[in-house]
Amino acid sequence: MLIDTHSHIYSKEFDPDRAAMIRRALDAGISAILMPAIDSETHPTMLQLEADYPGRCLSMIGLHPCSVKDGFQTELDQVEALLKQRSFIAIGETGLDFYWDLSFKAQQEAAFERQIEWALEYRLPIVIHSRESTDACLEIIKKHTPRGLRGVFHCFGGSLSQARAITEEGFYLGVGGVLTFKKAGLDQVLKEIPLEHIVLETDAPYLAPVPNRGKRNEPAYLPLIAQKLAEATGTAPEEIARITTGNAKKLFAL
Ligand SMILES: [Zn+2]
Numbered sequence: 456m457l458i459d460t461h462s463h464i465y466s467k468e469f470d471p472d473r474a475a476m477i478r479r480a481l482d483a484g485i486s487a488i489l490m491p492a493i494d495s496e497t498h499p500t501m502l503q504l505e506a507d508y509p510g511r512c513l514s515m516i517g518l519h520p521c522s523v524k525d526g527f528q529t530e531l532d533q534v535e536a537l538l539k540q541r542s543f544i545a546i547g548e549t550g551l552d553f554y555w556d557l558s559f560k561a562q563q564e565a566a567f568e569r570q571i572e573w574a575l576e577y578r579l580p581i582v583i584h585s586r587e588s589t590d591a592c593l594e595i596i597k598k599h600t601p602r603g604l605r606g607v608f609h610c611f612g613g614s615l616s617q618a619r620a621i622t623e624e625g626f627y628l629g630v631g632g633v634l635t636f637k638k639a640g641l642d643q644v645l646k647e648i649p650l651e652h653i654v655l656e657t658d659a660p661y662l663a664p665v666p667n668r669g670k671r672n673e674p675a676y677l678p679l680i681a682q683k684l685a686e687a688t689g690t691a692p693e694e695i696a697r698i699t700t701g702n703a704k705k706l707f708a709l
Pocket of ligand 1 (some may be wrong): 461491537540658
């Protein structure tokens with residue numbers, strides 16, 4: 456059994472075949488699909504999906520850094536209202552994205568800090584998006600790990616020194632399809648990192664693993680990533696499943 460710790464299965468890309476896609480995931484041995492929130496436009500479909508698949512599709516709540524624009528405080532207020540209403544498995548996804556748009560950098564940082572405070576207040580893990588911003592995110596979380604902040608750097612694709620710095624803070628590395636990309640070199644990094652620090656994810660519908668690279672990604676492809684991690688680390692696939700599933704259960708209190 457594997458857990459897909461980061462999957463946007465509520466997104467429009469799955470409108471034509473969502474039920475069949477979830478069926479394929481269950482058939483592929485995916486016992487749970489964890490859904491990171493993006494913004495108020497997608498919160499309702501995410502929460503509906505969770506209601507339709509209790510115990511299988513589980514919601515986080517937060518504001519994605521790419522959705523931090525003018526009026527982001529209102530978005531955050533909506534997140535906070537939901538947090539007060541009911542329980543979630545994590546805060547996220549949050550973090551910083553310095554790839555797409557730098558014009559809201561200060562606002563992204565403010566939104567990140569506010570979500571960190573919620574993670575601490577509600578004792579939830581935080582799911583971090585750190586595109587072109589891994590070191591900046593690390594600097595921010597380091598201020599809060601002594602207060603008990605924990606979580607995962609989702610879609611990790613950084614260097615060995617970054618991987619070590621993240622795991623030294625007690626954070627996990629979220630490993631997805633990038634591991635299967637030949638030129639990424641992530642296999643060389645991960646073979647140096649104890650498996651106790653790794654959780655698996657697809658980030659569907661993005662970043663499909665080889666041999667489906669470039670196509671729509673879906674949770675049923677997670678075993679391709681697990682298999683590659685097994686090869687990279689010289690570990691039996693069953694061991695990869697046991698350890699990474701155990702890590703996900705521990706981090707998200709499943
Ligand atoms: Zn995501």
